[in-house]
Amino acid sequence: ELKVEQNPLFLSMQEGKNYTIYCNYSTTSDRLYWYRQDPGKSLESLFVLLSNGAVKQEGRLMASLDTKARLSTLHITAAVHDLSATYFCAVGSMGTDKLIFGTGTRLQVFP
Amino acid sequence: DVKVTQSSRYLVKRTGEKVFLECVQDMDHENMFWYRQDPGLGLRLIYFSYDVKMKEKGDIPEGYSVSREKKERFSLILESASTNQTSMYLCASRPGQMYGYTFGSGTRLTVV
Numbered sequence: 676e677l678k679v680e681q682n683p684l685f686l687s688m689q690e691g692k693n694y695t696i697y698c699n700y701s702t703t704s705d706r707l708y709w710y711r712q713d714p715g716k717s718l719e720s721l722f723v724l725l726s727n728g729a730v731k732q733e734g735r736l737m738a739s740l741d742t743k744a745r746l747s748t749l750h751i752t753a754a755v756h757d758l759s760a761t762y763f764c765a766v767g768s769m770g771t772d773k774l775i776f777g778t779g780t781r782l783q784v785f786p
Numbered sequence: 787d788v789k790v791t792q793s794s795r796y797l798v799k800r801t802g803e804k805v806f807l808e809c810v811q812d813m814d815h816e817n818m819f820w821y822r823q824d825p826g827l828g829l830r831l832i833y834f835s836y837d838v839k840m841k842e843k844g845d846i847p848e849g850y851s852v853s854r855e856k857k858e859r860f861s862l863i864l865e866s867a868s869t870n871q872t873s874m875y876l877c878a879s880r881p882g883q884m885y886g887y888t889f890g891s892g893t894r895l896t897v898v
Contacts, residue, residue: 708886717876718829720886763828765887772817772836772883773844778828 677702677768681777688754688784696749696780698764706767707747708774709738711760718763722749754784789813792877792890799897805864807893809877817880818860819887820844820852822873829876835860867897 678701688694698707706725710718722731724740724747731738735758737750747764761781765774793808811818819834821844831844833852841852849871853861860879864871874894878887 706884710886710889717889717891718878718887720888723884723886725884765829767883772834772842773831774819774887775831776821776829778826 677704677766677775679764679766679775679777681762681764681780683780684778686780686782688751688782690755690784690786691753693753694751696751696762696764696782698747698749698766698777700745700766700775702745703769704742704745704766705769707740708765708767709747709749710763710765712763712779713760721762751782754782756784756786758782759784790877790879790888790890792875792893794893795891797893797895799864799867799895801868801897803864803867803897805867805895805897807862807864807875807877807895809860809862809879809890810858811860811879811888812858813879813881813888814857815879815881815888816857817882818854819878820850820860820862821876821878822846823876823892824873832862867895869897871895872897 680699709721722738727742729740740747761779763779765776790811820832821829835854851863877890
């Protein structure tokens with residue numbers, strides 16, 4: 676059974692600092708996704724990672740995928756307050772249409 | 787942009803009522819999904835559909851059913867609502883397996 680773990684669950688960081696969110700998963704997968712959710716809102720797609728070594732960047736966020744280690748990272752560079760949100764990774768279950776979500780990382784950026 | 791529309795943002799229903807949550811997407815997507823989101827538990831898949839009249843159970847289908855009579859519409863049905871079904875319900879769609887989801891804005895259901 677595919678299980679997805681994110682850490683940390685909560686992250687409070689100062690503006691201008693760098694940090695990384697980790698997403699580990701338990702069985703082989705061929706696709707991994709990152710989403711952002713603002714309080715009271717729905718989920719917004721950030722990145723789609725489909726191959727080993729894939730790296731995608733958008734602004735201050737960069738996501739990477741290591742399928743051999745079953746690990747994805749979401750790196751935050753020089754954090755700003757607008758990045759405060761909950762970030763979810765989701766992993767595709769092989770041979771099915773299902774995505775299994777991690778429990779999310781709640782990020783708070785303060786001045 | 788793809789739009790996924792959930793008919794209600796907030797609903798309050800009584801225990802035992804039959805509840806319909808509606809979801810419509812406007813981009814001819816094959817796959818549609820219903821998740822519920824609860825604090826500390828993340829998103830859990832209830833049901834999904836990869837074509838009209840096709841449905842598959844997700845991880846927590848008990849107490850729910852679904853209907854997909856037309857490609858653009860995927861309905862979640864709570865046959866007899868219970869208080870443990872109080873949750874945020876999220877609908878999503880995508881064109882195929884290698885694509886990310888587009889989520890609707892969510893329906894916050896409270897069962898009293």
